[in-house]
Amino acid sequence: PASTRRLPHGGLAVGGVSLAEVADRFETPAYVLDEGEVRGRCRTYQDAFPDADVLYAAKAFLSRAVVRWVREEGLGLDVCSAGELELAVTAGFPPERIVLHGNAKSPRDLEAALRLGVGRIVIDGPSEIARIAAAVGPEGHQKVMVRVVPGVSAGGHDKIRTGTDDQKFGLSLTDGSAQHAVSRILGQPQLELTGLHCHIGSQITEVKPYLVALRRMVGLMARIRDAHGIVLPELDMGGGHGIAYRPGEPALDLTALARRLRAELVAGCGAARLAVPRLLIEPGRAVVGPAGVALYRVLAVKHTGEKVFVAVDGGMSDNPRPALYGVRYAPRLLGRASTAGPRTATVVGRHCEAGDILAADVELPGDVHPGDLLAVPVAGAYQLSMASGYNLVGRPAVVAVHEGTARVLVRRETLDDFRNRDVGD
Ligand code: LLP
Numbered sequence: 001p002a003s004t005r006r007l008p009h010g011g012l013a014v015g016g017v018s019l020a021e022v023a024d025r026f027e028t029p030a031y032v033l034d035e036g037e038v039r040g041r042c043r044t045y046q047d048a049f050p051d052a053d054v055l056y057a058a059k060a061f062l063s064r065a066v067v068r069w070v071r072e073e074g075l076g077l078d079v080c081s082a083g084e085l086e087l088a089v090t091a092g093f094p095p096e097r098i099v100l101h102g103n104a105k106s107p108r109d110l111e112a113a114l115r116l117g118v119g120r121i122v123i124d125g126p127s128e129i130a131r132i133a134a135a136v137g138p139e140g141h142q143k144v145m146v147r148v149v150p151g152v153s154a155g156g157h158d159k160i161r162t163g164t165d166d167q168k169f170g171l172s173l174t175d176g177s178a179q180h181a182v183s184r185i186l187g188q189p190q191l192e193l194t195g196l197h198c199h200i201g202s203q204i205t206e207v208k209p210y211l212v213a214l215r216r217m218v219g220l221m222a223r224i225r226d227a228h229g230i231v232l233p234e235l236d237m238g239g240g241h242g243i244a245y246r247p248g249e250p251a252l253d254l255t256a257l258a259r260r261l262r263a264e265l266v267a268g269c270g271a272a273r274l275a276v277p278r279l280l281i282e283p284g285r286a287v288v289g290p291a292g293v294a295l296y297r298v299l300a301v302k303h304t305g306e307k308v309f310v311a312v313d314g315g316m317s318d319n320p321r322p323a324l325y326g327v328r329y330a331p332r333l334l335g336r337a338s339t340a341g342p343r344t345a346t347v348v349g350r351h352c353e354a355g356d357i358l359a360a361d362v363e364l365p366g367d368v369h370p371g372d373l374l375a376v377p378v379a380g381a382y383q384l385s386m387a388s389g390y391n392l393v394g395r396p397a398v399v400a401v402h403e404g405t406a407r408v409l410v411r412r413e414t415l416d417d418f419r420n421r422d423v424g425d
Contacts, residue, residue, distance in 0.1 A: 001037040001291050001377075010337040012375060014293060015401030020335030022406050023373050026399050028297040029314035031384055033061075033409065035069060035402035037291035038380075042073035048258040049281060055099055057239045057284025058084045060381040065400060065409045066288070067091035076119070078239075078282040082112035089116050099145070099236070099282075103169050110135050114142065122147050122197050122236075124170060126181055133188040140190050145197045145236060146171060148178040150216040154209035155201025156242060157325040163200030163213065170198070173220055182224055193230075195277060196220060199238025202285065205250040207257050210237060211264045218268035225274060236280035237261065243289045245378045246330040252286070285381040292380020294319065294396075295334070296358075298372040299350065308345040310368055315349010316356045317390040319376075319383040329359045334373040338365035347374065351391050384410075392418055 005013040012019045015034045022032055045054045055076035056066075067088050070077065076097040079085045089095050096119040102109060103124045113121055114135060121132060122145045136142045147170040155161035162169045171178040178196075185193045200213050217235055225231050241252040261279065269276045296312035303309075321327045331347050343366035347359040358376065368374075387395045394413035399406050 001034040001293070002040065003034055003036055008337075009335070010333060011335055015406075016404035017401040017406045018335075019293065019295060019375055020373060022399055022401065023295045023297065023335070025406070026397055026408065027412070028295050028373070029312070029318055029396040030295045030412075031318075031379060031396050031398045032293045032295060032406075033066075033288070033380055033398055033400050034291045034293075035065075035400050038066065038069050038288055039073055041287045041291065042070055042075055044254060045281075045283060045287070046074060048254045049279070051262070052258075052279040052281055055097075055236075055280060055282045056287050057282045058088065059385060060284030061288045061292070061383075061385045062087060063398060063409045064091040067093050070287070076280075078284070082106070082109045085109075085112050085116060085118065095119065099280075101147070114140070119143060120145050120194060123181065123185065126171070126177065126184075129181060129184050129188065129191075133191055136190045138190060141192065142190065143192045143194045144185060145195050145234065146178060146181055146185065146193065147197045147199070148173050148217060148220065150198050150200065150213040152200045152209050152213045152216070154204045154206075155240065156203025156205075157327075159325060160202040161200075162202075163198070163209070173216060178220065179223060179227070183228070186228055186230070193232065195232045195234025195236060195280075197236035197238065197280075199282065200240060202240045203242045204240045205242035205252050207253065207260050210257060211260060213237065214261060214264050215268055218265065218272060218274065221277065222272035222274050225272075231275050231277075233275075233277055234280060235265070235277040236282065239282040239284050239286075241283050241286040243286050243378065243381075246328060254286070287381075289381035290378050292378070292383070294376040294379035294383065296331075296374045296376070298368060298370050298374060301369055308343060310345045310347045310364065310374070311350060312347060312358065312374060313350060314393070314396060315351045315358060316353075316388075317349070317351060317393050318387045318396050319358060319379070320386050320388070321382060322357055322359065323355050329362075329376050329378070331359050331362060331364070331374045331376045333365050333368060334375040336372060338367055340365045340367035342366065343368075350393065389413070389418065394418075 056070040080101040149170040152163040300311040342363040349356040397412040398410040
């Protein structure tokens with residue numbers, strides 16, 4: 001995070017709090033979230049996109065405190081389950097500022113969305129139209145959007161590319177199913193179509209794919225106007241804004257994205273003689289990712305004929321991303337100055353499989369030993385939100401740091417938590 005300060009003897013402070021002290025006080029593994037950094041990133045978005053609605057994508061990481069921070073910074077929210085929705089609303093988030101996504105919304109998702117009065121439901125497939133209309137009922141009213149697949153390939157890994165027709169999300173622009181869905185929605189009086197949505201992928205570091213997608217979305221809006229005589233007031237361009245996980249890696253330039261999206265939108269709408277719709281965006285990773293640091297304690301060091309393995313007290317149950325997407329992180333020794341030269345080591349977790357690797361072939365001081373602390377920066381997004389109960393290790397605590405104080409946001413998962421859920425014998 002931007003608030004990171006070096007301390008003497010290899011220490012680091014985030015949000016005015018020593019990370020080594022956090023590790024001692026709250027134990028490891030722990031995830032540290034810099035409140036000031038999350039809020040600062042929200043403000044960066046608000047400043048860069050003054051004419052847009054910025055919705056935080058809750059899937060990146062959600063807790064009641066995060067709900068409050070993004071609300072206080074004036075953002076809306078993107079959720080994709082009744083769980084995320086109920087947590088946000090019970091933490092005080094205004095439901096009308098929430099958008100519900102999902103390619104397979106459960107009856108519980110829809111029930112919660114309608115009961116709580118969610119602002120928009122994003123229709124992801126043809127079968128949802130009649131289903132949502134029936135759930136809303138003939139006397140009811142619900143604002144909806146349509147998720148369109150614009151035929152643009154972008155994203156940091158095949159598993160997080162969603163802009164082309166070979167994946168499960170959305171309705172194809174290319175084969176006409178998006179436009180067909182629009183016609184059917186317009187035939188449902190209780191559904192109010194407010195606009196189109198697309199999310200072409202995640203961890204995108206270039207502006208270009210967004211511009212191509214936007215151009216195609218504006219084209220579709222013009223065709224909808226020509227076919228139905230209606231001008232849709234909203235265009236949601238999703239999230240996917242890429243961040244640097246290691247020093248020197250590229251990140252998406254948000255100012256350039258904002259400026260060029262706006263220019264493209266105004267130009268495209270001008271050419272089509274279309275009123276400029278309100279822009280929505282849904283960043284997740286870029287809001288919380290750089291604000292998080294994962295803290296681990298080294299439990300074992302092993303030299304094999306081939307490699308040096310540094311094993312820590314967490315692993316793929318708190319961060320499945322290296323195993324899933326081959327993402328590379330830059331762990332560093334924390335809280336001790338080392339004079340040993342660098343050595344190439346592979347940081348592994350404590351889980352029962354060889355693929356439990358947190359950082360392959362990274363440089364660490366040659367004298368790293370059990371008891372040392374490691375800090376892994378850029379750990380705030382899609383780590384804890386994707387954490388599992390594998391091997392009953394338990395999910396780590398989340399500690400917020402802000403203006404020199406540290407407090408637990410989410411407590412560590414204990415054996416009692418597992419035992420309480422285990423209700424049969
Ligand atoms: N909007 C929609 C409809 C989405 O599906 C997503 C992410 C976002 C917004 C936010 O995207 P972001 O700005 O965070 O990239 N687990 C993967 C990332 C999956 C993203 C899923 N959808 C990872 O760890 O890289």
